[in-house]
Amino acid sequence: MPVTSQLTLPAIPLIANPALQQQLQQKVSNKTKPPGSLGTLESLAIRLGLIQQSLTPAIHHPQVAVFAADHGLTDEGVSAFPAAVTPQMVHNFLQGGAAINVFARQHNLALQAVDAGVNADFTPHARLIDKKVRKGTRNALHTPAMTRDECIQALQAGMELVQTLPGNLLLTGEMGIGNTSSASLLLARLGKLPVAKCTGRGTGLNNNGLHHKTRVLQAVLSRHASAQTPLDVLTALGGLEIAMMAGALIQGAAERRILLMDGFIAGVALLVANRLAPGTCDYAVFGHGSAEPGHRYVLQLLNATPLLELNLRLGEGSGAALAYPLLQSACAFINEMASFEDAGISGASS
Known part of the structure; x- marks a missing residue:
């Protein structure tokens, strides 16, 4: 190993x-x-x-795991929505009202929401798996997003989660205000790309918001210029939900599960996973090409072609769920x- x-x-x-x-x-x-x-x-x-x-x-007993966490970098105004939306959306997942809930019901996919690091406390719920490492990452503009131990804890929690799930197909989704910023940072550093090419509007930033987000992300990369190995990059720039998803994908590949991939953030989690455990991406089927501009670079780095091109940028695993019937047909x-x-x-x- x-x-x-x-x-x-x-x-x-x-x-x-x-x-x-x-x-x-x-x-x-x-x-x-x-x-x-x-x-x-x-x-x-x-x-x-x-x-x-x-x-x-x-395919039998396909599983959807939606990883949720908050991001300290939202303090810098990199998202059009407030951080309070993250726990609100987790409640929506638990109540069955999100897009991924609708598509999971449509296709008989078992769905669990995973609290990787939401800045809120939840009452126990049958659909909620509590793997909280901490209440959100730190502001990466000033300090590493996680400690090394926290990053490893998140990776291990993702691996342990998959060991408990039935089935032979894993579909991973995510929710976290600010997580397109974290994904853009990870892609820029691991892919050796200009951060402007990796950065999109996320939840709907206007032009001024996009320029501000790009400037902040460039400053974060400069602040953590010494982070170069995959684990150091994930620790300094990543999100708890991204790290936990990466661990889940590694374990899924180790168990020969089909990894049905969603869009930009899930794709970056796979990029991280594949750098940590080469060969993980061989188990991936890419559900769709996201409208987030960074996703095309993720696909290029992983030599991947998505099944669908629907101009989606929701996340949650929604695009992967839409592609699921194609795997059934195959x-x-x-x-x-x-x-x-x-x-x-x-x-x-x-």
């Missing part, structure tokens, strides 16, 4: 299996259709088969569609 400071990370099994990939490709090619006519669905079915190391990929056609031989239909001439 790779070891990072006091953090012990699970080994990530390889999905590469040339013999199995050839068998999967042959199975897809023998279905009653012209070669390649199901497009991306064909490569998706093969990817799911490789993740599960099976000729008959299947499993269904590779397992249930007749082959030319089964149907007694002549194949294409070579």
